[in-house]
Amino acid sequence: MSYKIILVHVDESRHAKARMEFAASMAMDADAHLIGGATTGMSREFIEWIGFDEKALDLDRLSDMLRERAEQSLTQFEIIVRRTGVASFEKRLIEDDLSAGIAMQARFSDLVILTQSDPRDSASGVSGSFPETVVMESGAPALILPYVHDFKYVGERVLVAWNASPEARRAVHYALPLLERARIVEVVVFNAEAQPGIFGDDPGADIALYLVRHGVKVDVLQRTVTSDTGSALVALSNELDSDLIVMGCYGHARLRELLMGGATRTVLKSMTCPVLMSH
Template identity: 45%
Template structure:
């Protein structure tokens, strides 16, 4: 008989956190530091200069930006200062293992590339007035659709605990939702209560409940304290999901997300977009 998997074997071993110049960065880094300490993980802070965008602009016909060397130096110096501040914060927080990276690409692209070598990426929700990649997608959306790692998105403000006592998992029997559950196991096994929530518009459907029970059994074998709850929303599922999570005072929402086939790298499905727009709690997304 195989021995049960020890809890520590499911811990995140490498966590990647975004470092930018927004006011939310200290709270984001503090959260990532607490999570890294709780999981015994190596923490990587990722800062970007954005130099690649200016290089692309200089290749456009008729664009004369002059000598950009001083600008590039200024951008790199600012990124290095952010990286040094990250080092100071995590050292003060007592993180045992950490490092920083500085990249010249745009944030979403740089994070998605570095995420190939991480178990989890920590970012903040994109502000409503913030420009997206090519004016289309925010950082969370781009990274979750273009990296192999799950993305933990923090709301504004970001006073979030590193341990999540109450967790809601949005379940629709999709491969994306199943991957989200697997990626969230290091957090789920530490929770005191996990609701596996089905939002089924067809009250007569039996299949969705059977699928949820099978997933609940899978989670229970990992030691997750899970309860299956079925809901029949009258309105948009994304709104119903958030209302339920807020009513249950969930500390974390876990869900899968998908991209539309033609624009997979830039456009999330409707429920995911609604959740990221109205997010009031951390959400772990997986694609």
């Protein structure tokens, strides 16, 4: 298994350059086709709705401005990709709302690369719920980069958060191309003694065996915590010097409002290393 189609979110935010450079390096390493996706930020529904209004001329000017900004971002993407030497890539201008547009394109990609929401970067126009919205609505795995550090490479020492859920299982499966190349993968199970019916007599052993049969070097850790498991996971990743966390994304969407699980919300807020997440 390998990533053959990688999508990266392209915009003019302060972290865009680092994100595009990371994606280009990953595409080079995986010999993958890289898609740079930039949205205009205007949904089709909005355009159709206001198209009947007498202010349509103003809308045309706004659309042109937003399209020009997206095209400028894609030009920077092409410069970075060509400099890196990626053999197969394309620029994709998406005439849609940010979250909906990237989520739609992610459905046809093996992996989408995003950046953690940065509250200091208010000028980017990216909402705080953007990464999780893409994960929840696309069905694709997302590799989310933290805004506090620039990472050139991930996957040397990986921490897998295992709770035997379908979401965690999908995240592990999608992460296999990285796990198979990792120097060490540590699987952590939190508070297993409180859920014996889920984990069995040897918590973590089944998923460890699955990974070993894929040629992955695995250690299993069992931790008992009284704090939020999201906080415990981030603290453990710092303790182990992990360069990637693999975990499920928990929650559901209701009337376009995301209701996120506590661990997911905590990790997305306080992560210090990249996170591969899948719903």
